[in-house]
Amino acid sequence: MRADALKNRERILEAAETTFASLGLSVPIDVVAEQAGVGVGTLYRHFPTKEALFEAIVMTRLEELVDQTKTRIDASDPADALFSFLRRFATEALAKADLFDAMNAAGFDIKSGCAGMIDDLKRGIDVLVGRAKAVHAVRPDVTADEVMSLISGTCMAARQAGLDDASCQRMVDIVCEGMRPPVPR
Amino acid sequence: MRADALKNRERILEAAETTFASLGLSVPIDVVAEQAGVGVGTLYRHFPTKEALFEAIVMTRLEELVDQTKTRIDASDPADALFSFLRRFATEALAKADLFDAMNAAGFDIKSGCAGMIDDLKRGIDVLVGRAKAVHAVRPDVTADEVMSLISGTCMAARQAGLDDASCQRMVDIVCEGMRPPVPR
DNA sequence: GACGATACGGAACGACCGTTCCGTTTGTCA
DNA sequence: TGACAAACGGAACGGTCGTTCCGTATCGTC
8 A cells, every 4th residue: 555545544534533523424525535635536445435434433433432341341330330331431422423323323324334343332231231230230120222222312412402521421320310220219 | 275275285284294203304305295195396385495394293293292291280290290291202202203303403494493382392391390399309400401302312212223112111211210319329 | 168367296407415437646666 | 767556636427305497287266
């Protein structure tokens, strides 16, 4: 690969990351190219399709989140492990519009490429949920799917309400509180 | 207005209601016209723009929800009044994709027409929340905005996860649980 | 039944966007 | 330095979708 080409590839990835983060999948590909200081033709030589570029960005994001679940597997406080992960997840999702588009498969078929990683994420969450259940920190009947939906839904709402991270965290806390085992009142 | 025209107007509204409900704002206008058994030209004589037709549908939906808050204002159990409304809201939103698009202003500027009605809804929720707070059924620090965001976010997530109403209700219940005042553990 | 106004259908227009194509430029290696 | 392969830029293509336009059909009235 020519040195020039390599540099352009970097610039495209960089531009895509920031642009997808703020505008999501719906941003026209020309904008990404312009941001990268590159023609569309060049972009398409590096990534065969918009979807491919998008996947490249999202996969690394998802991977980071999966790692976050793994580092918490052996935490001494399973409740905090789960909840702190969910807060982290929320912060990430609020800042990165593409994460929603990936999980919602909004537009076209992203799932093909990310499905595996999303499943990994789900498995990671499932472990954290299981451990939290074991210490009676969350209700025994909630599922990892529900948890993921609840948090991503909350972030989605926060995002389009234009809320900041702090407000989003507050809502996440409310949801987490709701996941705890009910107490007699 | 000619009899013919009136009938067509009805059919357009009917088709728009079902089509927007299942596919949301993103459905092409041709599909609505076809569903109504009408040409696009006819549709555009009755509604100057796609947005106008959309608003006509959504406004009635929002109005119904506002009414729902009003009938609950004098309920003897403020907690149940709020939570049952939220469940109702969720059911409605899950079944009607357009409600999301309206609240998210996804695509273009819907707000212009619906803003007033959405504010009314927010005010209605605010009253229910206030009354629930008065009897210590919800935390004193939650806001109507947060409640709306939480519920609509939950429904959004449920919708694209393809969940049924029962599963969505379960998630709503979790959120409602989280809104209750924290108890010492 | 005929005539004028009203309404209809759907082809055509224009804007947007993902993708392709090709003439031109640029890096690399001998 | 010269030459060739590799890479570039951006105009052009094709498809989608909201909207407009106009020739035709239909309703309502005299």
